[in-house]
Amino acid sequence: DEFEKPGPFQKTVDGFQKAAKEGFGTRARNVASRMTLGDTVVPLCSNIDQRQLLAGQGVYAGVEYTICSLTLANSSNVESLEGL
Numbered sequence: 001d002e003f004e005k006p007g008p009f010q011k012t013v014d015g016f017q018k019a020a021k022e023g024f025g026t027r028a029r030n031v032a033s034r035m036t037l038g039d040t041v042v043p044l045c046s047n048i049d050q051r052q053l054l055a056g057q058g059v060y061a062g063v064e065y066t067i068c069s070l071t072l073a074n075s076s077n078v079e080s081l082e083g084l
Contacts, residue, residue: 036080039067 031041045051045061054061070078 032081034080034082035067035070036082037067037070041065041067 031039035041042064043054043059043061045054051061059065070081072078
C-alpha cells in the first residue's frame with residue numbers, strides 16, 4: 001500500500017534523526033570565548049565570502065584543528081580564553 005511507504009520527506013527526517021543519534025551536529029557550539037589548549041575545533045561557515053577569507057588565512061571550514069597555542073591581541077600567551 002502506498003500509504004505505508006515512507007515518502008522522501010519522511011526519509012529525510014529519518015536520516016536527520018539517525019545522524020543526530022550518532023552525534024552528528026549535536027555538539028556544535030561557539031568556542032571563540034571558551035577554547036582551551038588541546039581543544040579540537042571544526043570551523044563551520046555557511047557564508048561563502050567569509051569562507052574564502054578564512055581559507056586565505058589557512059583556516060578551512062569542516063576541517064578539525066587542535067588548539068596548540070592561544071595569543072591575545074597584546075601578544076600575551078594564554079592557556080584558555082574562558083573568563084577573558
